[in-house]
Amino acid sequence: MATQNTSAGAEFSNILIEHTTDIVSSYLANNSLGANEVSSLIKSVYASLESLGVPEDEPRPVPAVPIRSSVRREFIVCLEDGKKMKMLKRHLMTEHGLTPDEYRGRWELPSDYPMVPPDYAAKRRDLAKKIGLGRKSGQKRGQRKKTENGD
Known part of the structure; x- marks a missing residue:
């Protein structure tokens, strides 16, 4: 998968690196490898995770009517x-x-x-x-609140 310049691509790449680190660390805790084998293990794990791909967005729903x-x-x-x-x-x-x-x-x-x-x-x-909903109590239907200038 090519490196993407979008924030989603960068985020996915960071997640791959984190998971690769976790997997390789766990493997090395239980197995001993030479220095040259560690780099190939890292590349192999990263490539395997990368091949899984980015989860696709949910398809946009289609309305029952326009x-x-x-x-x-x-x-x-x-x-x-x-x-x-x-x-x-x-x-x-x-x-x-x-x-x-x-x-x-x-x-x-x-x-x-x-x-x-x-x-x-x-x-x-x-x-x-x-x-009569929306009227203040004491105010009768059809009456408006009087203003100070008498209007």
Whole structure:
């Protein structure tokens, strides 16, 4: 394997050297070799470890549906399994063991990628306003907080 100039290549090379040192040290602790044989042992062990290669990165997952078409007005499609959902957060945790942030990271989605469809979010927002959520106690519906200048 050719020496790489990347940090991953340098890190791999350092790991090979550490493992080669450990293996050769252990071997020499139990066996006696001449000085010229030690260098060939080191080269042989290093070459053997190097031939094992770098572990390959995991293949990039393929979404069940195209990312662009995963958010619809009335539902959201899970990219993991293609199921149509009203609320994706619970499904992700129970079925796939993922938090919304892990899901977004796995699929390289923006941080504002929704976990509920737009129509459902609007419906819940209207319901919350209707029952008075988000208002301070004592403030009635439709009233705004008065400012100092009377506006």
